[in-house]
Amino acid sequence: MTSLTVGTADLRQALTAVLPHAGVDKDLPEYNRVRFTIDREHVTVAATDRITMALAIVSIWDSGHEECVVELLPHDAKKLLTVFNASASKGDDPE
Incomplete structure (x- = not known):
C-alpha cells in the first residue's frame, strides 16, 4: 500500500x-x-472527456512512497472534496 502526505489545500x-x-x-x-x-x-x-482536458500538480511533502498511478471515479473524487473542505484548509497543512 502506498501512502503519501500532500497539502490539503x-x-x-x-x-x-x-x-x-x-x-x-x-x-x-x-x-x-x-x-x-x-x-x-x-x-x-x-x-478528460475527449474534448477537453485538465491537468494539475500537487506537491508531495514526504518521500516514503512508491511511484504509481491511481484512478478514481468522479463520484469518489467529489467525496474527497467533502473530506477536505475549504473552511478546514487554512493554509496548506499536510494530511
Missing part, C-alpha cells in the same frame, strides 16, 4: 480544477476517471 485546488473535465459518457467509461500519477516529488491529477 493543494489537493483540493487540483481536484476542483480537473473534475469538470472528467467524462460522463456511459458508452465510454474509460474516460469517467480522475487519474493521479504519483512520482517522487509530485502528484499529477488529470481528467
Whole structure:
C-alpha cells in the first residue's frame, strides 16, 4: 500500500480544477476517471472527456512512497472534496 502526505489545500485546488473535465459518457467509461500519477516529488491529477482536458500538480511533502498511478471515479473524487473542505484548509497543512 502506498501512502503519501500532500497539502490539503493543494489537493483540493487540483481536484476542483480537473473534475469538470472528467467524462460522463456511459458508452465510454474509460474516460469517467480522475487519474493521479504519483512520482517522487509530485502528484499529477488529470481528467478528460475527449474534448477537453485538465491537468494539475500537487506537491508531495514526504518521500516514503512508491511511484504509481491511481484512478478514481468522479463520484469518489467529489467525496474527497467533502473530506477536505475549504473552511478546514487554512493554509496548506499536510494530511
